Amino acid sequence: MNARNAQADAGFVRIDRLTKRFDDVAAVDNVSIEIAKGEIFALLGSSGCGKSTLLRMLAGFETPSEGTIYLEGQPVSAMQPYNRPINMMFQSYALFPHLTVWDNIAFGLKREGMPKAQIEERVEEMLRIVQLKKFVKRKPHQLSGGQQQRVALARALAKRPKLLLLDEPLGALDAKLREETQMELKNIIKNVGVTCVLVTHDQDEAMTMADRIAIMSEGRFRQVGLPFEIYETPNCRFVADFIGKVNLFDGALTEDAPDYCVVTTPEGVFYVNHGVTGTEGMDVTVAVRPEKIGLSSSAPTDTSRNAVTGTIVTNSYYGSASIYHVQLATGKRVLVSCEHSSRHDEHFQRDDPVWLCWEPESLVVLRS
């Protein structure tokens, strides 16, 4: 692929300073992002964060107050939804109850005025992709939830949209079915190769399905990145707290060098193996994930590790791992998760005194 093509692919969907206000309240506030061709991009946030409004602006159901959406370099935000080469899979699936599976999938193709033979071919292809050939003559109420979801996907893909929108794609399924469907859905989208924007409030769904995630709150992007970047290198307290479990220690920056820094907190002095561009004495928060903390009954010998002492408050054994709540001397509770990689791992009981230790590289310093 030459350089020019690669560049066009990078900005396949370009959202430029998009704002949507409802009665002076900005549901989406000056959002800009570029989405590459073939990428699955997830908008993750709790309800009311503006993710659905952003998706509806992409579909054309809401008109932006300011800003523009470009698809392949062409502005589409002024186009009517029925003219956009964008299709959506709705949270409720929105299958037409009076039409059969076949007619539901063919619905968009008929509106396009596609020749009959071609429609049949395309519907056949979609049915094969979602493995629903047996059910063509059924109506939506004669299908299970998982089957309805696949019909909705087939219908949204049938017109070969340039951009596929998924609104809480697995929200209507029960927990067991959700896990299986996640991978299946991702495989289908990747095989078809369609660019996809998905909206979800479920972080597992975003992590497993998306190539890139944007964390939204109050109408803005708080962080955009690959799933592991968002988990391992959150850029603020909000993101660290929103994604997964985390222990946060508030403190002050006492030493700052290009390749390390020291943060002093009431719980102890912590060494971090990355620098912070900040002034010494500024308030910062250090974050450490529960699975990066080690527990032991004796003091660690390796002095390069950060270590504090505490007492077990609760212990929960899950088979593959144990989750402990540990109370430190300051009264702060720390969540620790120990994976049982050996059958003879040490188990701790309530009121056991323990040492908690973690590597300098396990810590992330958050400035906001």
Next chain:
Amino acid sequence: MDSRFGRFWLAMGYAFLYIPILTLVVLSFNESKLVSVWGGFSLKWYGVLAKDEAVIDALFLTLRIAFFSATAAVILGTLAAFAMVRYPRFFGRTTFSAHLNAPLVVPEVITGLSLLLFFVMIQNLLGPVEEWGPFLTLFKNTFGFPEERGAFTIWAGHASIGMAFAAVVIQSRLIEMDKSLEEAAMDLGCKPFQVFYLVTFPQIVPALLSAWLLTFTISMDDVVTTAFLSGPASTTLPVLIMGKARLGLDPTINAIATITVAIVACAVFAGSLYMFRQEKKLAAEAAAAYRDAD
């Protein structure tokens, strides 16, 4: 709760509702000319009825007016319901809503009188229709309006009252309908009007049918408004019955009423049976879908 006590009151309730109707049905087979004296079984009043042209004319006029006013009411009611449900903000929405619901609460005497005054005013304003050109002349020759009141004015009055009822029924269906169905249709390439006839319309057909039946019945048994709006050559069945009753009860009225009750009872029974079967079928199909879900 004592179930025997409960059953007693249930029976009393049914008795209160149905004994008057049963009395009427029984008395329609009365030989005697006196309505309240039993003179033996006879079908003679049905025979008299069959030969009474005034009654038969009135019946067909009533059915015709009910058919056309129900149709007009459902069309107008659908448009009004659409405006109310799909457009949460437009200029004058509150006023529109109040006017739409007014016929439900305004006493019918007032509605009838105001419609009468309105039609008379139009007649006075227009003067001799022939001066307004061939179109209005044709209109007058076809409908008799505005020269005199009759079937046309009754139809217009019933349609405007029925529209309020139709709008209520259709509104509730539109509100409970999943709005994303319409969005999905638009997303898949439907222009607004296509959205309506390809997706919305099939979804609201049951509501349109029940709205039509409701307005049909309202028109069919309306006396008050009709009495204001009818002209010399346009007596509907309810108005005719009222007139007859005023002159002294005649057993033919019992016969008319019995036929009406029989038709209505059959229609209601068939309707409920159909609904019941349909629901059972849907439930069974949905259950089967979950059973063989892969």
